[in-house]
Structures are given as structure tokens and as C-alpha cells.
Amino acid sequence: MNGVDTDTPTSGKERSQVGFYHLTRTPLAEALPKLLERSLKTGERSVVRCPDATTLAGLDKAMWSSSVCLWLPHGHVYDGDEAFQPIWLACDDAVPNGARFLFRVDGAGGEDLTGFKRVFDLFDGADPQSVTRARERWRAAKGAGHELAYWKQEETGWRQAG
Template identity: 50%
Template sequence: MTQIGFYHLTRTSLTEALPMLLTRTLDSGQKAVVWCTDKPALDELDKTLWQIATPRWLPHGSAGIACPDLQPIWLSTGDDCPNEARFLFLTQNRHCADPARFERIFDLFDGHDESAVTAARARWAQAHKAGHDLAYWRQEDKGWKRAR
């Protein structure tokens, strides 16, 4: 079954938290795909990732560029994965209809938005019922803490 980690953002925004997780993904030799709900969110994330230099530059691409299969990080508003990434990052309450396509899923949600928390709980229940390997991570002052 797919490993699904729920990442409860409590002290930073998505654009602040995601680069560190993507850096760890690339450092582990994996590719990533990030699914956003809309073009403005994708554009904001795209701009943020191009400006990141520390801890690592994060090369990436999205629709309209040549050779999407060569991108280490793919950003999309759809359900595509042309870079054949095994790690999926879900943002803005996105849902993955076929988790088995991926080795690992990172479900990031805004802990200050009650509707996002409620939606994450529903996704957790669905993933639990399907038998996936689940983990819950909450932001702490210094990184993430896994809760049981």
C-alpha cells in the first residue's frame, strides 16, 4: 500500500514548507509531482521554487515546457505525472483518486483553515479505510513531529 503522510501546517504557509520537503525528496533520489487546484496557486508556487537557493535550488517544470519527462519536480493543476514521479504532493485539499500510482503521498493542509482540516480528516478516513500506511505530521517550532 501507499505511504500517505498528512502534513498539518501550523506555523508556515505551503510556499514556506514545501521547498524543504521537495529538497529532501530530491536528495533521496526521487522525483516529485505537485498537484495544485488552480493556475494562480501553481504560478505562486512556481515563482517561489525558482527563487529558492537554500537549502537547494529546486529545478521544476509545468505544462507548456519541452521534455516534461526530464523534470525532477512537476507542477500541475491536473492529475498528470509526465516525469513518472513516485512522490506526490497534494496541496489545497487536492485528492488522488488512484494512490497506488505513487510510492508516497504528502497531503499538506492549512491548520488555520477549519474547512481544510475537516477535508483532511475526511481524506484520512478514506485512506485508512482503503488500508494505506498513514502518518500524521504536525509542524513544531523546529520542524515536524510525527503524532501517533
């Protein structure tokens, strides 16, 4: 109808590139807008899966006030027009904007990652439980045959490690 494929991306069988982003220097609300800005520059749409409505509201606010760029075009269920949003914030597994990039906040959402070109799994390095859960997700993604990468924050930015 509007030219945007709104099928859930999990219908395909291809493997995703899954990057685990270990937040050690900046909070999520500061790190995520920078990563989303880079994804927009590639021309890809993104969906950000949040573990709860409080996180979603905090990220929505952070994206409006981010110093990274002038504006990060995004929306969420309370805004509507999901098919037109290049970045969609959600607390469920829906992908109404046809996104091929998935940003998972501390593993939010289901485990089926197929159909996404890239998955960014962001987790808090200061929270031992978050790190343990990220290790479990790593093993699951590896077992599913996804291409994995581990990214660690350093003073000058992200560095692929291990």
C-alpha cells in the same frame, strides 16, 4: 523513448505511505520547497498537484526564490520537457515525469493514490474547512488500506504525532 516511465502511477495495486502534513507555522510556499529538497536527495521524482493555476504559479515563483537551496529543478505544463523534470507542478492527475512521490496541496487531484511510493498531503491548519477536508481524506486513505502518518509543524521542524 527517453528512459522515463510516464505511465500513471495509479496502474499498480500496492499501497502508499501517506503522510498528512498539518501546516501550522509556515505557509505552503515556505514549507513545500523544504520537503521537495529532501525528496530530491532520496533520488525520487515528485509531482505536486495544485488545486488551481494561481496556486501553481505561486509555488513556481516560490521554488525559484526559495532560500532552502540554490535551485529546485522543476517544471510545469507551460515549460514542457516534462519527462526530464525531477519535480512537476500540475493542476491535473498527469504524472508525465514518472514520479513516485506525490505532493497534494489541500487534497488536489483524484483519490486514487496507489502506485505512488509516498504521498505528502499538505493542508492549512489555519483554515477549518481545509482541516475538515484533510480528515475526510485521512478516512478515505485509511479505508483504502494505505499506511498513514500525521506530521505536525513545530518550532524546530516536523514531528510525527498521533
